[in-house]
Amino acid sequence: MNNSVFQSQRINDVIGRRKKFAVFPLVCADHCARIFNKEFKDVANDFVMLAETLKYGYSLYKYDMVLVFSDPYVEAEAMGCSLEYAPYPRLKHSVKYSPDKLIKISQSCVNPEIMNRITTSPNHDRREVIINAARLLKESLDVPVFVSIKGPFTLACFITGIEDFLKLLLHDESQAKSVIERTLNFQRDYLKKLLQIPVHIFIGDPLASSSVISPLLFEKYAFEPLRILVREIKENGMNAGIHICGYTKPIIDILDRLNADILSIEDITLKTKTLKMGGVSTSTLLHGDREQIRNEIESALKEDFLILSTSCDVSVNTPSENIKTMIDIARSYEV
Amino acid sequence: MDFSPIKKAIVSFEEEKIKKLIEEFIEKGIRPQEILEHGLIPGMKEVGRLFEIKEYYVPEVLLAAETFYAGFNMIKPLLIENKSGRKGRIVIGVVQGDIHDIGKNIVKVMLEASGYDVIDLGKDVPNERFIEVVDQEKPDILALSSLMTTTMVHMEIIIKLLNKKRLRKTVKVIVGGAPITQEYADKIGADGYAEDAAGATRLVDRLLQGNE
Numbered sequence: 001m002n003n004s005v006f007q008s009q010r011i012n013d014v015i016g017r018r019k020k021f022a023v024f025p026l027v028c029a030d031h032c033a034r035i036f037n038k039e040f041k042d043v044a045n046d047f048v049m050l051a052e053t054l055k056y057g058y059s060l061y062k063y064d065m066v067l068v069f070s071d072p073y074v075e076a077e078a079m080g081c082s083l084e085y086a087p088y089p090r091l092k093h094s095v096k097y098s099p100d101k102l103i104k105i106s107q108s109c110v111n112p113e114i115m116n117r118i119t120t121s122p123n124h125d126r127r128e129v130i131i132n133a134a135r136l137l138k139e140s141l142d143v144p145v146f147v148s149i150k151g152p153f154t155l156a157c158f159i160t161g162i163e164d165f166l167k168l169l170l171h172d173e174s175q176a177k178s179v180i181e182r183t184l185n186f187q188r189d190y191l192k193k194l195l196q197i198p199v200h201i202f203i204g205d206p207l208a209s210s211s212v213i214s215p216l217l218f219e220k221y222a223f224e225p226l227r228i229l230v231r232e233i234k235e236n237g238m239n240a241g242i243h244i245c246g247y248t249k250p251i252i253d254i255l256d257r258l259n260a261d262i263l264s265i266e267d268i269t270l271k272t273k274t275l276k277m278g279g280v281s282t283s284t285l286l287h288g289d290r291e292q293i294r295n296e297i298e299s300a301l302k303e304d305f306l307i308l309s310t311s312c313d314v315s316v317n318t319p320s321e322n323i324k325t326m327i328d329i330a331r332s333y334e335v
Numbered sequence: 336m337d338f339s340p341i342k343k344a345i346v347s348f349e350e351e352k353i354k355k356l357i358e359e360f361i362e363k364g365i366r367p368q369e370i371l372e373h374g375l376i377p378g379m380k381e382v383g384r385l386f387e388i389k390e391y392y393v394p395e396v397l398l399a400a401e402t403f404y405a406g407f408n409m410i411k412p413l414l415i416e417n418k419s420g421r422k423g424r425i426v427i428g429v430v431q432g433d434i435h436d437i438g439k440n441i442v443k444v445m446l447e448a449s450g451y452d453v454i455d456l457g458k459d460v461p462n463e464r465f466i467e468v469v470d471q472e473k474p475d476i477l478a479l480s481s482l483m484t485t486t487m488v489h490m491e492i493i494i495k496l497l498n499k500k501r502l503r504k505t506v507k508v509i510v511g512g513a514p515i516t517q518e519y520a521d522k523i524g525a526d527g528y529a530e531d532a533a534g535a536t537r538l539v540d541r542l543l544q545g546n547e
Contacts, residue, residue, distance in 0.1 A: 171398075282514070318484075
């Protein structure tokens with residue numbers, strides 16, 4: 001068996017518990033664009049460039065899968081939020097904000113005009129960039145291609161403004177749920193297109209972590225939309241991963257109930273039935289040396305099965321040498 | 336005087352109730368300083384405790400903070416007349432390029448609730464702006480927040496700029512935010528690091544103890 005065929009099976013073998021571990025530091029388009037000397041804004045808006053940039057990262061590091069992740073705001077922008085690039089995208093204002101007036105939260109969500117701006121906005125829709133880049137990568141790479149989409153809860157936070165939405169959770173349950181229903185439907189439509197390629201999916205829902213909301217609110221607002229998306233991914237024969245960074249101990253059993261294939265979390269010592277992904281801190285990879293990286297890998301590989309990864313996205317400025325070191329050390333532990 | 340209804344209103348996010356209570360207390364001739372020290376501050380401290388033991392999370396703290404400010408803003412003009420009661424002055428902000436300010440806002444409210452004057456520069460604050468304000472306002476503490484590994488580097492730049500402008504010895508610099516660690520704080524020469532809002536308040540208390 002040649003190395004590339006072997007490599008293409010690593011993730012599936014780990015998911016199937018036939019292999020102990022595979023390796024994928026969460027390298028995304030921003031880091032790849034830096035090392036490929038490309039402007040991030042160009043990469044984020046051009047599917048060919050996005051695919052080439054991610055392919056460059058893969059060719060340099062040779063990890064066991066590729067993640068099509070440009071930035072967290074692809075769907076929020078498509079739903080009507082404005083972005084600015086500085087040089088990486090960030091939310092300029094959420095849907096409910098107008099430049100000169102902040103509409104009070106309870107009014108904003110019941111106001112049909114505001115709700116209609118969601119999904120009918122003329123803002124730039126970059127979902128096609130992601131879909132086409134994923135298709136190109138799928139055709140040209142022999143490792144699994146995953147696409148990252150936002151969890152409906154986090155997307156609801158983005159489009160209504162994070163603080164305001166978090167307050168709405170306690171103020172007005174039905175309004176909060178109606179916003180999440182919108183974001184869920186939006187993501188189901190996006191998912192359908194991705195599953196036609198087909199690609200594997202990672203759902204990132206960082207604002208649903210217990211660093212932000214209680215397990216009670218997670219169960220009430222975030223769980224069911226995630227469960228629906230996971231079910232649809234698996235019904236289409238693809239792998240479903242969940243990424244929730246931050247503190248997840250209080251919700252680890254709830255996350256297990258999602259029945260996903262992979263759980264990407266910060267603390268991989270938590271007991272789960274689901275295959276875990278993580279083990280190396282992004283901070284160690286950014287600032288640490290070879291020994292620190294080795295120590296974290298050795299500790300992580302005490303897990304029976306694992307996708308050895310970073311606890312969150314690899315920082316854009318992470319030295320390439322450190323990422324190579326992580327992969328090299330991991331490979332040296334392969335039997 | 337029983338100040339517990341004020342405390343309770345904060346813990347249960349009752350904004351209208353706290354306004355009514357503060358009005359009643361002022362009408363009864365209770366000094367604003369007492370309302371702050373025995374009602375508002377203990378209320379927010381209790382919220383901080385509940386946050387620390389993971390009974391309250393960010394949404395609960397945000398609502399409690401709104402309630403606190405509804406009361407605090409009513410007595411603030413009266414407190415300004417007598418500044419001597421405040422414990423110290425703090426300049427706080429999220430560093431350049433970073434717009435994540437929930438953590439900073441929670442730290443701010445906890446510090447105000449603990450009796451500090453806080454000058455909030457907001458988010459995405461240019462490095463030079465921090466230097467300008469430190470020079471003009473002469474705070475005891477400069478608190479810097481960052482949620483991103485791409486922006487945390489500005490903390491080090493700000494400390495270097497303070498050194499260059501010979502302002503470093505006039506102010507203690509504390510840092511915090513998701514990617515920040517004690518190791519990083521030591522590396523860049525900060526005076527302190529705290530993991531969360533309650534920790535930040537304790538850190539400031541400790542750093543300024545010698546000044547009291």
